[in-house]
Amino acid sequence: MENVNLEALFIKLQEWAVTFGIQLLSAIVILIIGIQVAKFARKIAEKALKKTQVDVTIVNFLGNVVYVIVIALVTIVVLGQIGVKTASLIAILGSAGIAVGLALQGSLSNIASGIMLVIFRPFRVGDYIEGGGTAGIVKEIQIFNTILTSPDNRRIFVPNSKFFESSITNYSAEDSRRIDLVFGIGYDDDIKQAKQLLLDILAEDSRILSDPAPTVGLLELADSSVNFAVRPWVKQADFWDVYFSLQETVKQRFDEAGINIPFPQRDIHIHQS
Missing domain, CATH: 3.30.70.100 (Alpha-Beta Plaits)
Structure with a gap:
């Protein structure tokens, strides 16, 4: 009797392993394809925005936003593929929104600051600025950080919120x-x-x-x-x-x-x- 139960359990484990293995493999494939789709979507968005002669600062920022959104959607699909109930997950995240917001308030502040930088544009890509405790040429405004290149060619990542905590000097604003x-x-x-x-x-x-x-x-x-x-x-x-x-x-x-x-x-x- 015990042998029969063990054999049945072993068969079920085999079936589960095969099923989960297929699901996991599918999830990995979806993730790889999704990352490529996100990169492609960012390029398409940037290309479309450049045709409308939008400032390059806005082009790069919105391109990064598109990339993050696609990656978030792909992540949900991947979780669903391996058996995670995404509807329940979204409900749990929604109920824990306040706690998550408090824990990520720094990141949310950087996102909000990045949007403000793009809207009000105290500086643009290519400007030499001083702010956030450092100085350099603006290379890119991302969702969380602004990338600067120092005069001695160091790459500096400055959280977007830092620019709103101090004054900004734009040396390239005037001719x-x-x-x-x-x-x-x-x-x-x-x-x-x-x-x-x-x-x-x-x-x-x-x-x-x-x-x-x-x-x-x-x-x-x-x-x-x-x-x-x-x-x-x-x-x-x-x-x-x-x-x-x-x-x-x-x-x-x-x-x-x-x-x-x-x-x-x-x-x-x-x-x-």
Whole structure:
């Protein structure tokens, strides 16, 4: 009698293993196909949005939204394939919605922040920004994170909510940008000569814009130098090139004109008793 029961149990286990194996295999196939469908759907959505000349920031964000939605649907189908009652699962998740919301409030905040970034667009893909405790070029705004690339080519993932916890500085929002530099001369040097030389240097550089006009003014009478504020306007793309080359040119031209650039000095007097 016991042998008969064991044989029946063994047969049932075999049948269950075969059935579950087929279901599991089907679920894996569905999952693999579903991931590919999600990627394809994202590409189709992005392609369709680009034809409508929508900003690339919105294109990437909505493409990611489509991908996540398709993956969520595929997950439900996969669970149903292996025998999980999805209707009951959805009901359980619905009743536990408050608890899940509290547990995932950070993620939900990032999603909401991502939507706000896309709607109000304080920055776009390709802009150089400072915010969320870091700085870099915006590569992509995703559902949870914004991806930046730092000047030394590091990839930085910033939670979207971080941008709403601090101020955002967008250095690429305007076509032009002002360079703020200070050059000091000695008290024995000719102020008019130095100022005219600075103006000539700015006028000779074709990258410096004439509108708005550059400013050269006496900034302060410091402890050991007379300081000039030099503030030219340039295009965004020329900012750092002009920033570096202008300082080099001023040093060379001051040396040629015999104008001193003071530096901190300390006189030491030794008294012998």
